[in-house]
Each structure stands twice: as structure tokens, then as C-alpha cells.
Amino acid sequence: MTPFPAVILAGGASRRMGTDKAMLTLEGETLLARAHRRIKTQAHPVLISRHGDDLAGLPDATVIRDAGTGHEGPLAGILAGLRHLAAQGSEATHMVSLAVDTSFFPADLVERLAAASPAPDAIVLARTDDRVHPVFALWPLVLREPLEDWLASGVNRRLMDFVREHQSRIVDFPLIPAEDGAIDPFFNVNTPDDLAAARHIAKRIAQT
Structure with missing residues (x-):
């Protein structure tokens, strides 16, 4: 079976952080490098949707530009990934998306999303404890043109509003057990x- 490709969404404005989140460090590596290392064992090829050129030790990474002129939200990065794969003639039916700033995502993310047996046009979303995480999803490549039309309209860039217009499925993921709380x-x-909380979480996970 052809592996699912993945796109790391690293094109956000990072307004609340005040600096480029992708270049922040956690356990000795940037958030971008950490996300790339963790997802490349699950997906191929791995794309990085990003505005900046600094890849912090990932010179062989495939960088694509958001489908827009600025920081236009995760749908722009997802569309950039779908466009790139279409242009490359990819045989994949779906693409996985993930956020650069979520450093503890499951090691079986792609496997569990794919196990939902997605229909050709169904989006598969991750959920934990009744909270949906729509940036972590499996996107059908056949939704490229509908997504292009949606974003071109300029009316609505909210990810979940687009999802509601299409078939979707939910996959529940367990919390990570730890002695002082999941x-x-x-x-x-x-x-x-x-x-700071992420750095503390990393230590808690290492101790379990």
C-alpha cells in the first residue's frame, strides 16, 4: 500500500508567542525538527508548510508555501499540501495534517486515522476526551478543488466550518498516563x- 503523505503546518503567525513557534526548542530540538522526526516514521513523504526558510537542521525537508499571501490559517497549509501532491502525481488517496506546536502527538497517529477505513471523500479527525483536534486529520486528495473554491471565496477560513460541509469521521485517542494526571x-x-508546561510534560512522560 502506498504510504500516506503528511504535511506539518508551520506557517502560523505565532502572535501569542511573539516569536516563530517552529524554532522554539524542546528537549534540545526545535518544535519543527521534533515534529518532523516523529511523523517521518509514520508517513512519507513529509511536507512542511511554512513561510520562513529557516529549517533548523532539516536541509533535506520538502518545504511548500501556504496557499495564500500571508498567515491565513491551517486550511491554507492543508491546501498547499494537497496541491503539491497533485502536482507531483501522487498515488496517495489521503494526506495527514499535523501542527508543528503539538509535540506529543501519538506514535500511531497515521495508523489509527487510516484504520477508520475512510471513504474516498471523508475527512478523518482526531479526538481526545470529547475534544476534536481538527488540525490532526486525514484529508482526501479529492477535496483539493472544493477546498480551493472554499478559500478563494474569501468568506470563511474556519477549518471546522469546511469540515461540516463534507463527510467526516472521528477517531478517539487515549490520554497519556502519568502518575500525577493524564x-x-x-x-x-x-x-x-x-x-514551560510542555517542557514539564516532557519530563513527566520520560519518568513514566
Whole structure:
């Protein structure tokens, strides 16, 4: 079976952080390098949707530009990935998306999303503890043109609003067990306090 490709969404404006989140460090590596290392064991090829050129030690990574002129949200990065794969003549039916600032995502993310036996045009979304994480999803390549039309309209860039217009399925992921309380594997870093929390989480996970 042809492996599913993946796109790391690293094109956000990082307004609440005040600096490029992708270049922040956690356990000695940037969030971008960490995401790339973790997903490349699950998916191929791995694309990085990003505005900047600094890849911090990933010179062989495939960088694509968001489908837009600025920081236009995750759908722009997802569309960039779908466009790139179509242009390359990819034989894959679906593409996995993930956020650069979510450092503890499951090691079986792609396997579990794919196990939902997606229909050719169904989006498969990750969920933990009744909270959906739509940036972590399996996207049918056949949705490229509908997504292009949606974004070209300029009316609505909200990811979940687009999802509601199409078939979708949910896959539940377990929390990460820890002695002092379970951890959401989709914990994401938006602020300096979140980064401090992520560094603490990394130590807690290492100790379990």
C-alpha cells in the first residue's frame, strides 16, 4: 500500500508567542525538527508548510508555501499540501495534517486515522476526551478543488466550518498516563507559559 503523505503546518503567525513557534526548542530540538522526526516514521513523504526558510537542521525537508499571501490559517497549509501532491502525481488517496506546536502527538497517529477505513471523500479527525483536534486529520486528495473554491471565496477560513460541509469521521485517542494526571497527546504550545508546561510534560512522560 502506498504510504500516506503528511504535511506539518508551520506557517502560523505565532502572535501569542511573539516569536516563530517552529524554532522554539524542546528537549534540545526545535518544535519543527521534533515534529518532523516523529511523523517521518509514520508517513512519507513529509511536507512542511511554512513561510520562513529557516529549517533548523532539516536541509533535506520538502518545504511548500501556504496557499495564500500571508498567515491565513491551517486550511491554507492543508491546501498547499494537497496541491503539491497533485502536482507531483501522487498515488496517495489521503494526506495527514499535523501542527508543528503539538509535540506529543501519538506514535500511531497515521495508523489509527487510516484504520477508520475512510471513504474516498471523508475527512478523518482526531479526538481526545470529547475534544476534536481538527488540525490532526486525514484529508482526501479529492477535496483539493472544493477546498480551493472554499478559500478563494474569501468568506470563511474556519477549518471546522469546511469540515461540516463534507463527510467526516472521528477517531478517539487515549490520554497519556502519568502518575500525577493524564496528559493530552495533542497539547499544543501557543504562549510562553504553554512552552514551560510542555517542557514539564516532557519530563513527566520520560519518568513514566
